Amino acid sequence: MSNDLRNDSNNNNDVSKREDDEVLHRDPSYFQYYSQLQHQQNMLQDHVRTSAYHSAITFNGPSLFRDRLVMDVGAGSGILSFFAVQAGSKHVYAVEASGMAQKMQVMLKSAKSASGARNPYLADRITIVSSKIEDPSLLNKVPQVDAIISEPIGVLLVHERMLESYIYARDKFLRPGGAMLPSSGTIHLAPLSDAALWNETITKARFWQQDSFYGVDVNPYFAPAFDEYFSSPVVGCFSPTTLMSDSVIHEVDFHTVSMAELKEFVIPVEWNIKYTGVMHGVAGWFDLAFVPPMSSLHQGTAPSAVYMSTGPQSPATHWQQVRMLFKQPLAVNAGQLLRGAVLMKVNDQRSYDISAKVIALDYEESVQTSDEALVQLFETKKSRARTALWYLHEQIYNYSYAGESLEIPRPEAANMYLPVDQLLAESAAPAAANAQSYVGGNVDTTIASVQGIPNSVTDFVIKTGSSSMQI
Numbered sequence: 001m002s003n004d005l006r007n008d009s010n011n012n013n014d015v016s017k018r019e020d021d022e023v024l025h026r027d028p029s030y031f032q033y034y035s036q037l038q039h040q041q042n043m044l045q046d047h048v049r050t051s052a053y054h055s056a057i058t059f060n061g062p063s064l065f066r067d068r069l070v071m072d073v074g075a076g077s078g079i080l081s082f083f084a085v086q087a088g089s090k091h092v093y094a095v096e097a098s099g100m101a102q103k104m105q106v107m108l109k110s111a112k113s114a115s116g117a118r119n120p121y122l123a124d125r126i127t128i129v130s131s132k133i134e135d136p137s138l139l140n141k142v143p144q145v146d147a148i149i150s151e152p153i154g155v156l157l158v159h160e161r162m163l164e165s166y167i168y169a170r171d172k173f174l175r176p177g178g179a180m181l182p183s184s185g186t187i188h189l190a191p192l193s194d195a196a197l198w199n200e201t202i203t204k205a206r207f208w209q210q211d212s213f214y215g216v217d218v219n220p221y222f223a224p225a226f227d228e229y230f231s232s233p234v235v236g237c238f239s240p241t242t243l244m245s246d247s248v249i250h251e252v253d254f255h256t257v258s259m260a261e262l263k264e265f266v267i268p269v270e271w272n273i274k275y276t277g278v279m280h281g282v283a284g285w286f287d288l289a290f291v292p293p294m295s296s297l298h299q300g301t302a303p304s305a306v307y308m309s310t311g312p313q314s315p316a317t318h319w320q321q322v323r324m325l326f327k328q329p330l331a332v333n334a335g336q337l338l339r340g341a342v343l344m345k346v347n348d349q350r351s352y353d354i355s356a357k358v359i360a361l362d363y364e365e366s367v368q369t370s371d372e373a374l375v376q377l378f379e380t381k382k383s384r385a386r387t388a389l390w391y392l393h394e395q396i397y398n399y400s401y402a403g404e405s406l407e408i409p410r411p412e413a414a415n416m417y418l419p420v421d422q423l424l425a426e427s428a429a430p431a432a433a434n435a436q437s438y439v440g441g442n443v444d445t446t447i448a449s450v451q452g453i454p455n456s457v458t459d460f461v462i463k464t465g466s467s468s469m470q471i
Contacts, residue, residue, distance in 0.1 A: 049319075067088065081126050092126045096129070159395075191332075195280065230325050233394070234323045255293065273333065283312070336361060340385075
């Protein structure tokens with residue numbers, strides 16, 4: 001299946017076959033964007049993002065950062081470098097290729113001002129390196145470091161391809177046994193039912209199905225417009241009730257992943273469909289983990305683990321989530337398995353081309369179908385199969401989702417339908433158990449107290465008027 005998908009991707013998208021230096025001509029606009037404080041502010045105001053990094057760095061101060069050399073890759077506003085100094089780092093090398101490098105100098109200059117220093121703890125603790133990390137001259141200018149910190153993350157984890165710079169820094173500047181924060185990322189993909197978004201998208205494309213637009217027949221533009229709209233991922237938050245199955249995941253360990261593994265990888269798909277309905281595409285998001293390895297820590301200390309998610313059931317971030325639509329929706333039944341694969345491959349737009357093949361199978365049919373036989377089913381069972389090609393750099397935005405209402409969310413509101421036996425079982429179950437199945441059931445959810453769990457920075461026990469829950 002994965003080889004078949006790779007072959008299709010090569011046939012459909014020759015632009016993916018390129019040398020790395022072909023992307024460099026696009027770097028000026030990329031770095032110009034991030035040289036503006038308004039864009040830095042957008043990221044800093046993402047409380048989920050900034051607080052996760054702050055917790056990961058400062059909580060690991062005594063065990064990891066104290067008296068250590070640190071590199072901040074793509075330092076931007078310098079906020080992670082400042083956190084590292086707060087955590088006790090001996091010295092931080094802040095590598096930044098955009099104009100933000102000069103703006104960071106203003107912060108460091110103010111730390112040494114004789115007429116009222118601001119942030120004096122930063123004085124002589126940070127060296128700003130105005131360069132791309134890949135500049136060979138840095139090998140003679142920057143020493144090996146004990147830890148590398150960075151925010152190299154884009155939409156669906158990999159957009160903008162900054163992860164490659166993060167891994168390059170690891171290979172060239174991290175001492176053996178050193179730490180990477182974040183330490184890993186996890187891509188999530190799940191089947192999506194979103195008739196409103198699909199209808200909105202096809203309506204945009206149908207603009208071009210006009211015989212006389214000011215006397216001009218624009219129908220010849222419809223086919224390319226249709227391709228364009230349905231190959232553009234839609235960035236924006238959405239309701240978790242539109243997901244038809246649990247997600248499949250692809251984990252990326254930043255301590256071990258190779259450059260080649262970042263540039264092209266396949267995510268096998270096997271979704272157990274929970275609802276009868278119509279699948280309109282694939283939803284995606286990612287998680288980050290900040291867990292320094294034991295080899296990087298001061299002797300006798302332990303790591304503090306911090307995690308964050310950009311999923312639809314978590315607080316919104318500036319990355320939001322992404323929805324990728326099929327050109328033709330796929331009808332599925334509860335209990336079926338959706339099998340296939342998603343291939344992600346770098347392109348020359350600082351992003352990825354994403355190709356997918358999925359097919360709906362009954363459970364018994366799936367058990368009897370090997371991966372090799374699955375390739376043949378795509379040819380013989382075309383009505384149950386879908387293929388798609390999306391360009392992550394051509395993302396568009398949709399901000400229509402305003403959060404869940406106070407009413408109990410029901411799957412049929414999203415045109416997804418439970419099996420009858422499961423539907424009947426809801427009323428047969430005790431009321432208390434039933435209430436736990438939905439958000440905002442008939443229970444007292446007034447928060448009485450929030451108590452931290454010992455030795456954890458991310459887990460809490462929340463006590464309500466009727467129960468306790470751990471998150």
